[in-house]
Amino acid sequence: MPSMTEINNEITSGLESRTVNIGDTVRVHVRIQEGAKTRVQVFEGTCIAKKHTGPAETFTVRKMSFGIGVERVFPLYSPNIAELEIKSKHRVRRAKLYYLRERTGKRARLQEIRQ
Numbered sequence: 519m520p521s522m523t524e525i526n527n528e529i530t531s532g533l534e535s536r537t538v539n540i541g542d543t544v545r546v547h548v549r550i551q552e553g554a555k556t557r558v559q560v561f562e563g564t565c566i567a568k569k570h571t572g573p574a575e576t577f578t579v580r581k582m583s584f585g586i587g588v589e590r591v592f593p594l595y596s597p598n599i600a601e602l603e604i605k606s607k608h609r610v611r612r613a614k615l616y617y618l619r620e621r622t623g624k625r626a627r628l629q630e631i632r633q
Contacts, residue, residue: 529573541610547601566615607631
């Protein structure tokens with residue numbers, strides 16, 4: 519019988535390129551099943567939190583949609599994530615960016631890291 523460590527390594531083995539950090543602006547391409555059809559929907563925003571480790575790891579992405587803040591939690595190793603693009607990286611000094619929920623406009627900006 520395989521141990522939990524072996525199972526975790528099997529799940530995460532081919533997906534090592536999925537590393538999202540707090541403060542990154544990401545584009546998450548999500549597969550959505552509607553009846554018999556499958557389509558890909560893009561959710562672009564700032565990663566404000568990460569939780570757990572291994573195959574249970576999740577990250578929270580926040581975006582502004584028509585003046586309303588929308589947050590969505592994605593499992594990092596989900597088969598429903600078709601692609602994960604990192605658009606830009608930002609300098610942050612906290613593990614959770616929940617303070618961005620109260621800020622709008624220029625106050626909600628993060629300092630970009632140039633590469």
